[in-house]
Amino acid sequence: MPETDDYSRSQKMTLEQLLQVKRLEKPSSEFWLSFELELKEKQLKALVKPGRRQRFRTVLLPRLAVLAPLTAVAGIAALVLSTSWMGIGGNARLPGMEEELASPGATLPVLAAGTDLVEMEKAPTARPRLADPQFVVDALVPERSSQESFRTVSVPQTFLASTDGTAHYVMNVFTAGRRESGGSIKTSGEF
Amino acid sequence: MEISRPVSKALTTDQAHAQDADADAVVVQRVQAGEVAAFDQLILKYRERLYSIIYNLTSNREDAADLTQDTFIKAFQSINRFKGKSSFFTWIYRIGVNATYTHLRRNRLRRFFSLENMDQELASADILEALTAKTDLTREGALRELQEKLNEALQTLSLRHRTVVVLFEIEAMSHQEIAEVMKCSVGTVRSRLHYAKQQLQTKLQSYIS
Numbered sequence: 450m451p452e453t454d455d456y457s458r459s460q461k462m463t464l465e466q467l468l469q470v471k472r473l474e475k476p477s478s479e480f481w482l483s484f485e486l487e488l489k490e491k492q493l494k495a496l497v498k499p500g501r502r503q504r505f506r507t508v509l510l511p512r513l514a515v516l517a518p519l520t521a522v523a524g525i526a527a528l529v530l531s532t533s534w535m536g537i538g539g540n541a542r543l544p545g546m547e548e549e550l551a552s553p554g555a556t557l558p559v560l561a562a563g564t565d566l567v568e569m570e571k572a573p574t575a576r577p578r579l580a581d582p583q584f585v586v587d588a589l590v591p592e593r594s595s596q597e598s599f600r601t602v603s604v605p606q607t608f609l610a611s612t613d614g615t616a617h618y619v620m621n622v623f624t625a626g627r628r629e630s631g632g633s634i635k636t637s638g639e640f
Numbered sequence: 641m642e643i644s645r646p647v648s649k650a651l652t653t654d655q656a657h658a659q660d661a662d663a664d665a666v667v668v669q670r671v672q673a674g675e676v677a678a679f680d681q682l683i684l685k686y687r688e689r690l691y692s693i694i695y696n697l698t699s700n701r702e703d704a705a706d707l708t709q710d711t712f713i714k715a716f717q718s719i720n721r722f723k724g725k726s727s728f729f730t731w732i733y734r735i736g737v738n739a740t741y742t743h744l745r746r747n748r749l750r751r752f753f754s755l756e757n758m759d760q761e762l763a764s765a766d767i768l769e770a771l772t773a774k775t776d777l778t779r780e781g782a783l784r785e786l787q788e789k790l791n792e793a794l795q796t797l798s799l800r801h802r803t804v805v806v807l808f809e810i811e812a813m814s815h816q817e818i819a820e821v822m823k824c825s826v827g828t829v830r831s832r833l834h835y836a837k838q839q840l841q842t843k844l845q846s847y848i849s
Contacts, residue, residue, distance in 0.1 A: 464841055464848055467790065468809040471696060474787055480705075481687070488683070488709045495713050 585619075586610045657727070664728035671719050679719070683712050686729060689811065690736050696806040697740045697799075699791040707743055711736040730820045733807075737821060741799055786847070793843040801836035808833055 476484075589603040610616035664685075670678040690711060695704035715722075715732050722731055794802050803822060807813045808829075815833075819826045841848060 462848065464837060464844065465809060467786075467844060467847055468805065468840075470783065470786055471790055471810045472692075473783065474692075474695070475688075476691065476701070484687070484691075484705055484709070487705070488712060491709050491713055492716065495717060 586616060660729070661727040665724055668719065668722060668724070668728055671716075672722075679712075679716055682715075682728065682732075686732060687712070689729075690732065693733065693806055693811055694736055694740050696791075696794065696810055697737070697802060698744065699795055703743065707736065707739050711739050714739065726820055730817060733821045734823070737803060744799060789844070789847070793840055796843060797836050797839055801832050801839070804829055804832040805836045805840065 586608040588606055588608060590606045591603050604621060606621050607619045608616040609619050664682065667678050667681050671682075687708060691704055691708045694707045694711075695701060698704050698707070711732065714735050722728070794805065797805065800822070804818060807818045807821065808815070813821075815826045815829045818829045822829065
């Protein structure tokens with residue numbers, strides 16, 4: 450041990466000398482024998498066990514081949530269902546209106562000309578009906594009677610709108626009350 | 641032209657390293673070509689140094705053995721990705737150091753010292769005195785005690801500072817080689833080494849003159 454010979458001269462040493470003592474920590478030959486055996490075992494396991502890429506090819510790809518069409522079918526089905534809900538289900542929210550439209554000769558309640566003439570702020574939920582060229586429009590309508598000086602009170606209402614720009618009031622969504630009056634409204638043209 | 645002694649020594653070391661790297665490159669090419677058994681040569685050549693680095697970073701023999709084996713397996717599995725831009729030993733040391741970092745970060749809360757605990761802790765003066773003892777048994781005991789103290793001191797350093805000290809002071813690697821292994825600049829290596837040594841000086845004050 451050449452490093453330790455220095456200690457006889459002086460019992461204290463430099464940091465570098467001290468750290469070199471660590472070089473003397475060497476495993477025995479038995480250690481290397483078992484090390485080699487363990488390493489061989491691990492190498493064999495690594496050779497038998499497929500790598501990430503191979504695992505992807507052999508395990509995940511076949512599963513993806515089955516799952517992908519199933520997912521696509523489920524996605525298309527969901528799309529079809531949601532589209533039909535938009536067309537039928539949306540209108541189903543207005544049962545009274547559906548009955549009226551279904552019965553021949555039924556007259557729609559219309560807004561009286563000049564009264565409650567409203568300007569539609571927005572018609573984000575306009576949905577085209579499949580059977581006739583009319584649209585069901587949900588709109589926020591400013592309520593003039595309760596209008597305050599600094600803010601406008603809007604009421605959500607539903608209209609049946611035609612492509613010519615006229616619309617017929619159907620119901621107040623909150624109170625579900627119908628008005629007998631009718632009239633035309635100016636549409637924002639979003640539908 | 642006369643070359644001064646340290647310069648000529650450095651040149652010889654560099655030449656030896658270059659020859660070593662060339663020899664390794666040939667073996668690596670053989671492994672890449674499908675001669676799997678050739679990898680055993682590289683294992684035999686580097687296992688002791690790699691184990692030593694990992695052991696000095698972890699201070700745990702079992703973990704060091706496992707990590708060294710895992711490093712060789714990782715290197716073997718990705719040998720085709722080794723393009724020879726750096727030397728093989730730099731590449732495999734980097735794999736080993738990174739594997740050790742991952743392991744130590746995962747087991748941060750575990751305190752480990754594989755060296756058996758002495759029943760009675762000796763004072764630094766006693767250890768140094770015992771190192772000069774005539775009987776081998778006393779000397780070996782003192783040496784182990786000192787190595788344990790050094791392990792404890794090393795463990796107080798951050799991972800990066802510990803790595804620099806281990807690679808430079810214990811493994812005698814150059815600043816440039818350490819910079820390649822740690823993927824940082826030579827300046828960073830120097831400053832880390834300076835800081836780490838300052839820390840160790842404080843920790844091991846009672847042993848240092």
